[in-house]
Amino acid sequence: MTVVKFIIIGSGNIASAYFSAITNIGQAEVVGIVSSKTIKPKPLNNLPFFKSLKDVKIDFDAIVVCTPNGLHHVSTIEAATLKKHVLCEKPIDISLESIDKMIKACKVNNVKLGVAYQRRFSSDNPVVKNLIDENKIGKIFSVDLAVKNYRDQAYYDSADYRGKYKIDGGGPFIQQACHYIDLYYWFFGKPTNLVSKLGTFVHNIEVEDHGAVICVHDSGMIGTITASTATKPGFPAKMEIYTSKGYIILENDVITQWGIEGMANPSIKINQPETNKHTGASNAFVNDTTNHETVIKDFIQAIELDTNPLVTGESAKNATEIILDIYKSQF
Structure with missing residues (x-):
């Protein structure tokens, strides 16, 4: 069984939820975090931190985009050009122009683009x-x-x-x-x-x-x-x-x-x-990561079998x- 190595982009509350979800899955691991923040949330403390994706010098297969909504396209396009798969937190982005660029970048570089609409x-x-x-x-x-x-x-x-x-x-x-x-x-x-x-x-x-x-x-x-x-x-x-x-x-x-x-x-x-x-x-904290784990498993399956994830970029648009x-x- 291949273990898919993830870099999480962003270090807010939702990044901690993805770290927990990925940690609970046997065929995945988080190998690093990209964030401009200097204060690290406790669950992420022991992971390598990088200021940008281009600074990442360790091996990885995919990213999870956990940045604010209107910045999702930035990390997605950068990762796609590096031939890395992309799992993006909802919403995919806030403008149709940015979404189309994300979809195109992933298609051109033959990488998967999945979106976490876990409902x-x-x-x-x-x-x-x-x-x-x-x-x-x-x-x-x-x-x-x-x-x-x-x-x-x-x-x-x-x-x-x-x-x-x-x-x-x-x-x-x-x-x-x-x-x-x-x-x-x-x-x-x-x-x-x-x-x-x-x-x-x-x-x-x-x-x-x-x-x-x-x-x-x-x-x-x-x-x-x-x-x-x-x-x-x-x-x-x-x-x-x-x-x-x-x-x-x-x-x-x-x-x-x-x-x-x-x-x-x-x-x-x-x-x-x-x-x-x-x-x-009543608050933004994610305590139960069960559905996130299902999304991640589906995304990993799409990578391994070269199929589409359940929620593609086109569908999330x-x-x-x-x-x-x-x-x-x-x-």
Whole structure:
């Protein structure tokens, strides 16, 4: 079994989560960190630190991009030119131009580009995806997605880029809710039209901290998306799906209510609700790396078998496109 050697780019909270996830996988290891920070988080203390990717003189196979959103393209393109594979933290980036450059660089240099939208692997989400793809739950006419998180002002004050468009790219739609907007796309495709209303209500920031969107799809389906970092104390992410045969309600990726005619609840987590587990609703720390481990295993398999990871750059681009449309379509 080949051990894939990773360099993590960035040394914030999410870098520590990736270090833990990779350490838990037998066929992977972290061999170094690239960061401009002088203070090292405790889990990363014993690893070699480098100021830039070009300074790395040890052997490695791939990078994990854990820099702020709008800088993802920088490390991705640099790694691709070095013929190294790239696993990028969400969102893939904040502009379509940068995303296209990332995808092109990885293709030209024949390296893998995967994106950590791990909700696609989480709990009952693959089950629901299969039911939708196999047209087993009837015609979907309504979907309501609510990602109602809370972040205090200290979160936004913790770094100069937070709460600003230039690097963060926006507020909760592109930061906290992008996981579920990717899931919305994965389930239902991109809306053909949408209209949004966003505002800043409880924080001193440049970007939105709360907003709502109405989406219309070619199928006639009407969707709503609410995203927030203003809703105390933070609530489980919730998706309600209504069809000609009934309804499905998911909370934190678990089917908590099931009402599809003639079909038993197919939840793999039935009688094991996870809605009280920490999922980022009230703070940014990642305590459970199970889904990250699944993403990394999938990415390693793509490298070894020369296949595509589940979430490619092209696929991840769709979530950013929807989010950018949300920002453009305010009334």
